[in-house]
Amino acid sequence: MEQRSAGDVLKLVKEAGIDVIDVRFCDLPGLMQHFSIPAHELTADVFEDGLGFDGSSIRGFQEIQESDMLLIPDPDTAVIDPEIAANIRAMLETVVSPEGSGPKAAVRNYRVAGKTGTSRAASGGGYDNRHTSLFVGMVPASSPRLVGVVVIHDPQGLYYGGLVSGPVFSKVMDGALRLLDVPPDNVKNWYTGSPQGAPTLDVKAPASSEENLEMSNYAEGVPP
Numbered sequence: 001m002e003q004r005s006a007g008d009v010l011k012l013v014k015e016a017g018i019d020v021i022d023v024r025f026c027d028l029p030g031l032m033q034h035f036s037i038p039a040h041e042l043t044a045d046v047f048e049d050g051l052g053f054d055g056s057s058i059r060g061f062q063e064i065q066e067s068d069m070l071l072i073p074d075p076d077t078a079v080i081d082p083e084i085a086a087n088i089r090a091m092l093e094t095v096v097s098p099e100g101s102g103p104k105a106a107v108r109n110y111r112v113a114g115k116t117g118t119s120r121a122a123s124g125g126g127y128d129n130r131h132t133s134l135f136v137g138m139v140p141a142s143s144p145r146l147v148g149v150v151v152i153h154d155p156q157g158l159y160y161g162g163l164v165s166g167p168v169f170s171k172v173m174d175g176a177l178r179l180l181d182v183p184p185d186n187v188k189n190w191y192t193g194s195p196q197g198a199p200t201l202d203v204k205a206p207a208s209s210e211e212n213l214e215m216s217n218y219a220e221g222v223p224p
Helices: 006-015 082-095 161-180 207-218
Strands: 020-026 032-038 051-054 066-072 113-123 126-139 146-153
Touching: 006 082, 082 113, 113 161, 146 161
Parallel strands: none
Antiparallel strands: 020 032, 051 066, 113 126, 126 146
């Protein structure tokens, strides 16, 4: 394993543009545990003084009244795992594909990676019929320049994140990418039209509102 100093690790974090540090350790029975910190909290002092954390939930560690503990990072173990990052990003790109739950978040000529979300509001120990629609994504997915989160509370009618928040994300990012003059990374295969080889729908007459609702629900992955 490559030998590194604390300075080497800090330089790596800065040059790679890392925002979050995942600190991993094993508990006494041998199970891997972890917690994350913002990259700016990783300083040279941390490698000497350690990172404070609550060890009360870790098996074999101290109880809650005496669980303040320190973890001293080993700079030799610092790694960047590009394979994991690439795999997760690829999975998030499928969300915005025609077969995913958020195709309406697609941005023409750009690869988008994201995640839809739909939740019900808590009320009186349970849940009521109010919803929150969410979409979070990054673009261009090949080399992200922008990250956006769209949260819409109490949407009327449809409430699935991909149908409600997805289009807002698409419109905002489309304008932002133009303003920043970000080069497109998906000119040959964009999903806001008809990707090459994708089936097309021949619409002979306007669908009724009920049919529109059923089609939208199906696109979100919910049976009509």
